[in-house]
Amino acid sequence: xxxxxxxxxTGRTAYWLIMLPAVAMLLLIYLVPLADVLLTSxxxxxxxxxxxxxxxxxxxxxxxxxxTLRIAAITTAVALLLGYLVAYAMRAASSRTxxxxxxxxxxxxxxSVLVRSFAWLTLLRGSGPVNNALMAMGLIDEPLALVRNETxxxxxxxxxxxxxxxxxxxxxxxxxDIGLVAAAxxxxxxxxxxxxxxxxxxxxPGLIGAGTLVFILSLGFYVTPALLGxxxxxxxxxxxxxxxxxxxxxxxxTMLATTLMIAVLGALWAxxxxxxxxxxxxx
Amino acid sequence: MSDYRDRLDDIEQFVERTEGKVYPxxxxxxxxxxxxxAPIGARLKPAMADQSELxxxxxxxxxxxxxxxxxxxxxxxxYPDRKVAIDGTGPSTSRIRLMVxxxxxxxxxxxxxxxxxxxxxxxxMLEKMDYSIIDKSKxxxxxxxxWGIGNYIYAMVLTYNTKKWGGEVPTSWKDVWDFKKFxxxxxxxxxxxxxxxxxxxxxxxxxxxxxxxxxxxALDMHKKMKEHAIYYNVIADGQNAFRNxxxxxxxxxxxxxxxxxxxxxxxCDWTWNQGISWGACWMVPKGAAGGKAIWExxxxxLEPEGQAQLLKTNGYGPVNPEASKLxxxxxxxxxxxxxxxxxxxxxxxxxxxxxxxxxxRQELIDALSS
Numbered sequence: 001x002x003x004x005x006x007x008x009x010t011g012r013t014a015y016w017l018i019m020l021p022a023v024a025m026l027l028l029i030y031l032v033p034l035a036d037v038l039l040t041s042x043x044x045x046x047x048x049x050x051x052x053x054x055x056x057x058x059x060x061x062x063x064x065x066x067x068t069l070r071i072a073a074i075t076t077a078v079a080l081l082l083g084y085l086v087a088y089a090m091r092a093a094s095s096r097t098x099x100x101x102x103x104x105x106x107x108x109x110x111x112s113v114l115v116r117s118f119a120w121l122t123l124l125r126g127s128g129p130v131n132n133a134l135m136a137m138g139l140i141d142e143p144l145a146l147v148r149n150e151t152x153x154x155x156x157x158x159x160x161x162x163x164x165x166x167x168x169x170x171x172x173x174x175x176x177d178i179g180l181v182a183a184a185x186x187x188x189x190x191x192x193x194x195x196x197x198x199x200x201x202x203x204x205p206g207l208i209g210a211g212t213l214v215f216i217l218s219l220g221f222y223v224t225p226a227l228l229g230x231x232x233x234x235x236x237x238x239x240x241x242x243x244x245x246x247x248x249x250x251x252x253x254t255m256l257a258t259t260l261m262i263a264v265l266g267a268l269w270a271x272x273x274x275x276x277x278x279x280x281x282x283x
Numbered sequence: 284m285s286d287y288r289d290r291l292d293d294i295e296q297f298v299e300r301t302e303g304k305v306y307p308x309x310x311x312x313x314x315x316x317x318x319x320x321a322p323i324g325a326r327l328k329p330a331m332a333d334q335s336e337l338x339x340x341x342x343x344x345x346x347x348x349x350x351x352x353x354x355x356x357x358x359x360x361x362y363p364d365r366k367v368a369i370d371g372t373g374p375s376t377s378r379i380r381l382m383v384x385x386x387x388x389x390x391x392x393x394x395x396x397x398x399x400x401x402x403x404x405x406x407x408m409l410e411k412m413d414y415s416i417i418d419k420s421k422x423x424x425x426x427x428x429x430w431g432i433g434n435y436i437y438a439m440v441l442t443y444n445t446k447k448w449g450g451e452v453p454t455s456w457k458d459v460w461d462f463k464k465f466x467x468x469x470x471x472x473x474x475x476x477x478x479x480x481x482x483x484x485x486x487x488x489x490x491x492x493x494x495x496x497x498x499x500x501a502l503d504m505h506k507k508m509k510e511h512a513i514y515y516n517v518i519a520d521g522q523n524a525f526r527n528x529x530x531x532x533x534x535x536x537x538x539x540x541x542x543x544x545x546x547x548x549x550x551c552d553w554t555w556n557q558g559i560s561w562g563a564c565w566m567v568p569k570g571a572a573g574g575k576a577i578w579e580x581x582x583x584x585l586e587p588e589g590q591a592q593l594l595k596t597n598g599y600g601p602v603n604p605e606a607s608k609l610x611x612x613x614x615x616x617x618x619x620x621x622x623x624x625x626x627x628x629x630x631x632x633x634x635x636x637x638x639x640x641x642x643x644r645q646e647l648i649d650a651l652s653s
Contacts, residue, residue, distance in 0.1 A: 060649045067652065126468060127528040148513040148529075231473040231514025234652035242648060247641045248377070 034261075037254045044251035051255035061256070064239040071150070071225070071235060072218035075157045079214050080207060082158070083165030087206075090166075091173040102170075105163050113160055117227040120156050121147055148230025156224040164217060165210045172206025205275040212271045216264050236260055336366040337573045337580055341394035343371025349597035350394075353589040358580055365576060374566070376403065383408045383569045391573035392580060397562040398476075400431030401637035410567040416578035421585040421603045425630050426562045433562035434584055435593060436600035438619040438628055439477030440558040442470075442525060442535040442543065444551055453532050455557055456485035460504065462511055467531030469512035470524050471505075473651065475643035476636060477559040478505070480629060481534055484557050494632035498643065502650040509651055525551050538598040541617050558628040560619055562602060594618055 041051055054061050090101045108116065124130050124146035131143040146152060176199065184194040222237035229235075234242075236256055243253030271277060341350060347369050355367045374393035380403075382388055403409050409430040412419075419427040426433030443453050444467070453465050459481070471478050479496050482504035488497075513530060515521035522539040524530040526546055535543065540553040565581045567573075573580075583589075590601035591609040600619035601607065607621040615621040619628070636643070 060645065063649070063653055121529075122527075125527070125529045226516060227520075230512075231516060232509055232651050234648060242645075247645055249641075 037257055040250055041254035041258045044254070045249075051251045052259075054252060054255070055259065061239075061252075064234050064236055064256075067234060068219060068236045071153060071157065071221075071233070072215050074154055075161055075218045076211050076215045078154070078158050079161040079165040080169075080211055083162055083169055083210060084203075084207070086162075086166045087169035087173055090170050091176075091178070105166050108159070109163060113223050114227075116159065117156055117224050120152065120159070120228060124152065124155070147228050148232075150229065150233050152228035152230070153225045153233045153235075156228045157218060157221055160221075160224065161214045161218060165214050168210035168213055169203065169206045172203055172209065176202045208271065209275055209277075212267055216267055219260060219264065336368065337391040337576055338368050338370055338389060339392045339394070339580075340370045340372065340374045340390045342373045345597050346394070347371045349593055349599070352596065353592040354580075354584040357586070357589055358583045361583065362576075362579070367580070379403060379408055379566075379568055380406075386570065388568050388570040388572065390568050391571045391577050393566045393568065394434065395431070395564060395566050396633075397426065397428055397431055397433065397564045398631070398633040398636040398640065400428055400564055400566050401633055402640070403566070404428075404430030408569055410569055410571060410577075412567075412581075413578040416575065417582045418585065421605070423602075423604065423625075425633075426564070426602050428564075428633070431564035431566045432581060432585075433564050433602035434581075435563045435590070435602050436560055436620045436625070437563060438537045438555070438558040438560040438600070439472070439481075439534050440537050440540055440553045440555060440619075441481075441532070442540045442551060442553040443532040444525070444528075446550060447531045452552070454554055456481045457487075459532055460485040460508065465532060468524075468529060469508060470521050470530035470533035470535070471508075471512055471514050472518065472521060472534060472536075473514040473516055473648065475640065475647045476561065476631060477534060478647065479643065480559045480631070481557070482508070484629075490629045493629060494635045496632070496635060496639070496643070498646055502646060505647070505650055506653075514651055537600070537617070537619050541598055555619065555624040555627045558619070558624075559631050560600075560625060560628040561631040562633070563599070590620075594620075 042049060044051075055065075086101070086105070090098050093101060122128055125148075126143040126145075130146065131140075134140045135143065146155065180202070181194050181199050184198045185191070189197065220237050221235055222241065225233045225235045226238050237260075240253045240256050240260075243249045243256070268277070339350065339355070341347065351369060355369065359365060359367065370390070374390065374395055376399065379393070382390065400409060404411075411429055412427070412432050414427070417432055419432060422433050426436075441453060441456065441459065445452055447467055448465055451465075453459055453461075458465055459469060471481070479498070479501040480493055482501040483493050483496065484490075486500060486504050488500075512533065513521075513524060515524065518536055518539055521530070521533070521535055522543050525533075525535065525543055535553065537553065537558070540551070543551045544553070565584070567577055567581075571577060585603050587601065587603050587606040587609055590603045590606040591614075593599040594601055594606070594610065594614060594617070598617065600621075602620060604620060604622055604625075607615050607618055610618060610621075615624070618624060
């Protein structure tokens, strides 16, 4: 079907005009401050790339970066694995069940990350219901350290990231003709073979897309590590906040923010070389 | 459900206590709204600022009502033709710098702390205290410095669970670092002031040798500590950790240890022993327009009556030792400024922090997250 714009080329200008206020607002409230951040990173405390040199010289900065990369990588791997299973089950379910499952996946989106973090704290703390239940069953003697450490941060982050992984993978799997698997089976492939040689390769773009998306979002986590990490898991976003609010080293803070942004844009660019980003996110 | 509401109260610290009674939250917020509106009006017309109107800046919430009742009202009774507006938006360092550098100074009196006064004073951001009008003999010598004078005392104190170890309780930081004798989760604030001192005391450093702080020694102690501890960012989070049994011993602000004890009906308690005491203080931005009235106001806040009253309404420790004579034993038990309690504590090293706070904070964070 032809879109309205294609039928009446003169309408195109009108659409641009409609978008103008939004674009102008974005420019004003997003790009201008962003430019200021960029500028601060090369001018404070003195002009030059001194702040960027700290990426290579400061063990404190490097440690925060490494922690961030490690946590983002583990989160991505686990979220992909769990998300793949759920998305696969959704793909195979009846359309009514699919709708119900979709609803369950989307539900946590409406609850703020802050509330979810506090919920995890309540559930997983030393004297919380999870540890109490495990001890009552005699499985453990001492409460497990499930929160206020890196484990807690990972649990919290994977929980937040799962819907992103599931939805991206599900969108991809929906585009796959399930008849192909049946065809492979009819040609003598075992269940596992049909999955491994037919279905899995077809979901590769979904895996790459979901992986990149989850990884990028994980890089910028702030509330979850700050609350669930017990003050001992310092990721880049919190490191930036400390520099801006407490130590007042704005140059260092903005440099890290800029670095993070460049890394994210780089990852998106790399992604766009491998898969059709627009199709992936349903645009 | 009520637990959920309690938790929200905890987090936001809207709980207001006087003599053990809890004010209904709605009434309290209503009062804040009433009191908070006037200062906003005052801030909109800086040109009007003159000797008859002072602008007092504090951190809002309970402090607005408390300071109004204990300090502003008695002052206005003495000088009925003057005015004082309370602005609860917080005199943060960056806002002070911005205001003084822009040359449009609309604040007169700011509620901060002594080590910030020693940090910002030499930068030229503050007026020197006029000790010809302010009677500094009303406070201890360590609470009167060139650019600020103490207005109340708070302390980081050893807080603990009274039931965890069968009647035995920790009494020193050495006990807190004794993981065998006192097993359980520790809680510290992820800020250097108080946390570094506790580590050094646990390592056997006497009070008079704490400053200048040996960073390596203090951080090594915390590297041993960290797997046993949570390091909270927000004080209410620390308070909550004690309250719900997640943490069993550690360090907490005295003004949070008191409500904690009330909430847990004595399950959690604290000791003044080896606490680290700090002076909140009045500072005056360079170029403040209030003139002589500023110093007269500051001087009036040091009177024992108002000082004692703020302990009862807000838990602020009187900086004037005379105030404890107006308080009975029950109130003095929670008073960090009471001579008996004060003597057990280490006065926080304001000169050291004025120079080293930024580096110390970064090094502590690095040590904890390595």
